[in-house]
């Protein structure tokens with residue numbers, strides 16, 4: 188068994204920042220990651236990082252834009268923390284040597300982004316995430332922080348008290364992809380989940396194949412509530428054939444969207460008469476699909492994004508990477524032709540419920556980055572607000588896990604304080620088909636762990652996981668995970684996309700239930716112990732099923748139209764009924780639905796929900 192003070196699961200922007208912060212607080216910290224750090228998906232981020240750095244801008248304006256973008260479903264303490272702390276964090280990156288794009292006078296450049304009232308998105312060409320990841324990785328190397336890379340974390344070692352709020356996380360179980368060895372990692376102070384997004388729940392996504400929602404699913408099964416899962420961001424400009432992202436930076440620099448009639452539809456049809464192409468992402472995605480549905484799409488599928496008028500110099504200076512992506516993945520020369528684009532799954536606004544210090548309701552368990560929900564983005568994230576979230580909340584989680592006093596959090600986690608139970612009418616029973624053998628279904632350990640030491644809790648979890656993996660490997664016939672995964676991805680894209688209606692959502696739940704049934708017969712074809720990606724993907728597929736179901740349950744329950752969540756049956760935002768967070772807890776393998784209030788009370792003002800127009 189490996190042992191450290193703090194274990195960080197994941198080596199993207201959030202994980203690296205958390206590890207650096209914990210180390211600065213004097214903790215012995217280690218990162219466990221299924222990918223080498225610089226292969227993490229943060230490296231794909233293109234457009235930029237929002238921070239109120241300039242005269243004429245303020246953290247208060249950033250907070251207001253973020254709250255409005257969230258369609259008033261963000262929590263003010265989290266939003267204000269993000270906006271107050273992101274300038275300092277961006278300056279820290281600059282001091283660590285991040286290669287930001289600059290003005291002639293040497294200042295870090297900032298560009299306009301959708302939904303922002305000020306051009307406050309700092310960037311490094313169209314490869315901001317790549318620069319950010321490498322800058323922080325340098326710090327990791329310099330500080331000698333231990334990284335167990337190509338280790339797949341498959342479970343958490345959590346005690347099994349009845350109430351999740353009474354449980355404690357003592358570590359994780361991980362599988363060494365290189366050797367096939369399964370081992371326990373004990374964390375004496377805390378475990379920080381920084382496992383990123385869940386785009387692989389859908390079949391058209393800007394996310395990497397590694398984004399399978401592992402952290403969200405593991406925390407959920409260990410009893411941690413997951414929050415606002417129905418809010419999925421569909422980015423308006425992904426390439427139709429692959430889902431590869433064309434950054435919002437293109438529209439930020441002046442790129443224009445056209446339909447098949449050559450009309451600038453954002454203005455022509457009044458989708459966003461003021462902000463046009465730079466309206467919030469949910470607005471632009473709906474506009475594009477409406478154009479296609481009205482018969483004004485190209486090849487009945489996509490619209491055009493044109494940047495030719497920006498000129499070669501500006502394009503190669505600020506958007507060179509976009510030229511490569513359009514050429515390599517779509518065969519289009521962005522200097523000569525418009526680029527085909529359509530909405531693609533891009534980001535999960537919801538995730539593991541945390542407070543503004545990154546803490547979950549399970550003792551010793553933290554989450555930060557895209558897998559977490561503090562909640563900053565509410566029902567719709569503004570472009571350029573995810574990267575600051577990584578560095579602000581990654582840092583806070585790292586500090587807190589290492590013992591720094593960050594003050595009492597204002598956001599309450601778990602079922603304490605004000606909350607109400609909910610109900611949703613589903614066509615099939617959601618959750619596990621049948622509770623899992625001797626291991627309790629909620630991911631806790633089967634023994635009475637109240638009396639066990641942290642070390643023994645981890646040992647117990649390793650034993651249980653070894654049995655699970657062995658049973659997957661023992662089968663020599665059955666269904667392969669790829670079939671199950673692909674059917675669920677297709678159903679999610681068909682039924683839980685930009686436009687959602689009751690019938691489709693129910694169909695998705697039926698498809699997921701059927702997939703769960705088939706997963707009982709899943710088998711791993713590759714018998715080898717080394718680099719067995721078949722096994723890893725089989726485990727990931729279970730996480731895809733759990734997160735897909737949570738997204739769909741939330742979407743079915745929420746009968747209103749808010750932010751990225753559009754419902755055919757409810758065409759308006761209903762603040763009287765729905766100004767609340769959707770929560771799901773995994774009780775003995777059955778999802779329990781409940782709600783908690785949104786916090787609109789900020790440091791010195793109350794945010795008042797208004798009609799969101801751009």
Ligand SMILES: Cc1cc2nc3c(=O)[nH]c(=O)nc-3n(C[C@H](O)[C@H](O)[C@H](O)COP(=O)(O)OP(=O)(O)OC[C@H]3O[C@@H](n4cnc5c(N)ncnc54)[C@H](O)[C@@H]3O)c2cc1C
Pocket residue numbers: 196197198199200201202219220221222223224227228229230231232233234235236237315316338339340341381382383384393394395397398401402432533534555556557558570571572573574575577
């Ligand atoms: C194409 C694209 C462009 C984007 N551009 C921008 C932008 O310009 N600005 C912006 O603000 N946001 C942007 N976003 C969003 C933002 O980049 C992501 O939300 C963010 O980078 C996620 O960072 P993370 O650290 O949470 O996760 P990631 O960077 O995805 O890292 C996750 C880490 O967890 C590890 N991991 C996962 N599961 C396991 C497991 N089971 N065991 C062990 N390790 C595991 C992985 O190995 C990886 O190291 C973009 C997103 C995409 C997809």
